[in-house]
Amino acid sequence: MSQTTVNPGQLQPPAPESGTRAAPASAADRAIKRRRVLDILDAAGRDSLLLSTHTALTWYLDGSRVHISLAGDPVAAMLVDRDGDHLVTFNNEAGRIAAEELPSGVALHTAPWYGSLHEAAAALGAPGSAPLAEADVAAELRAARQQLLPAESDRYARLGAELAAILTDVLSTAKPRTTEFDIASALAGRVVAAGAEPLVLLCNGSARSQFRHPLATHSPLGRRAMAVVCARRDGLVANITRWVRFDAGSPAERDAEARIAAVEADIFDATVPGTTLDRVFTEIKSAYVRHGFGAEQWEQHHQGGPAGYAGRDPRVTAAVTDTVVQDQPFTWNPSGPGVKIEDTVQLTGSGVQVLTADPRWPAATVNGLARPLTLQL
Template identity: 25%
Template sequence: MTRKEELRIKLDRVRTLMSSLEFDGVFLKRQDDFSWLSCGGQNYIGWGDMGLCGLLVTQDKTYAVTNVIEEPRMREEEQLEELGFKIHAGAWQDTGFEARTLKSLVPSGRIAFDYTHDLGPNIEGEIKKLRLSLTKSEIERMRKVGIMATLALEEAAVSVRPGDTEIEAIKRIANALYDQDMMSTSLMCAADDRLMKYRHAIATPTKIKERFQIGGNMRKWGLTVCLTRYVNFVPVTDELRKQYRLNQLIDTTMMVNTVVGRAYHEPLKAAQKLYDEHGYGDEFLKHHLGGPIGYANRDYRVDFNLPGTIQENQGFCWNPSITGTKSEDTILVRKDGFEFITRPIVFPKNEVVVDGKTFIRSDILEKF
């Protein structure tokens, strides 16, 4: 599938939504939506919500609206003109250029946005739904991102030694990512006592002694994957190994229950049942368990009130945890099951059995 073929699929989705909501134009400027519609492009120089170039879709035309600073790169590197977007670029100091241009291009004034704007309603929630089911090309790209991210994280984790700091550990991942023209949207590392105290442990100058957890969200072409791994410099105790196996059983059970057409909360219910059966009911309440992933770290954090159903070719990253352990890898939901987007490559492997089927998951890496 070419980039233009992928774009046609996405424009059809946007225009169908426009017709159903009776709009004559939709303007997308968020970083995630720009990457999605431009088929892997980037409209920002620093990661966040909003970008510096927006894409306007009408029923028969497409435009890019930006400033003279961004215009050359949007044309030459993002190749927006080749994709069919006519570029309108204003002076950097002309703060009214964007609004005037949108009014002239959509004279009816019936225009919607993926962010809050004076000219029309914010329909980001509806736009996000258009992104959830990945195209063939996006699936191919996401598979590549999964391999590159896994190698960057696992090879960095393998290189860590006692006495290295948490910051040094994630710096090695960041370097490996930049070597592949990738970026992180979050990287976390926690060692020893901090691992037991904090679910979201940002990296600090703390020196690693006996064990550490390392993980995060990594992105290329706008597509994000997530994974977490563990390293021990002392023998893994039977208690820790048993807990980690249970954590992986919960995670893999959620994956198995992530089935096309089911409600988002069905995997959550399956996880809660296992937490309760094994005497960890209180742990279920201490951290969210993740959800869909694609052009954002999580499109939604799934809870029991989240509406909607699981789609074919939708990415997911569940992250159930028990104090001191977490299981986390990215999967892609397929018509007849799911496939792992991230999986152990350098790390040791272990088997997890759910409903009579065996799944390969990463084990704790022991180095002593």
């Protein structure tokens, strides 16, 4: 196994005309993240930690891309020890990672493309001392990444605004004869052009509105449609749902849309620093009853949860007892028959800030917060 020593001068942002990418990492944010991981090692009485998942790696590297296939495992593993940070990647990935993804201060090592990244990373630690496995401190790592730091908060806000604008642009051109695949492909093209990865693309027309996770088909939209995008850029995942229709909608339909927004408002009210997520989950179940959806509606679809470096980090259930903190991002997605509402938000000192917002999209004020309506064309 060989080590590549990277000169910090090689990691400066490239000239604009080069068209290449520079690692997005903030040195200040990364220093805080390293301190948080060292605190985990201190609490566990260990000297090193092996990071191996997309969520942990992109968080700790502060936005580096460590994937090739969106469906595959990371092409890197990270050993964090008391002496420094050691990233191991395959020999055929090292050039790109060194040039475009490696934060300053991280030592890059290579393993053969047919080798084991985890074994190579573990071998960098002190002899006779196995590193702590990521799975052994999953809850502690989740807590470490809950509170977004300044630079990553800025990156997340930019992604959210761009994603919301993409939904507005694409859905504003839709027609009843437009197919679900037409919408999904247009969204995918715009997301990729924005430098992001489309992790989830869903669309249903009026003939398929009963499905909560509608993978697109060749079916036309008809009189009403939903589009969902979950997109990742610099490791952060933003999630958004929008609806469009080509008539005024029925009274029952408009009533259900207002009631699901009221459910979401109750969830926002319950999501405050210091509370625990199992308590928020209890409030979610009560909100469905209060707003006329029935006591069992929450069982028909997951309700969302904390967001950030995973689509949900984690999905909230009665068993999740994490404590909510300020500057933590969330994506709640309450839904009912034929209705759903979803945006990525961040808790700030002044309350809930909606990140996936476009001022061009029609909205109504619900409990003091602008929430998306169905776009009528």
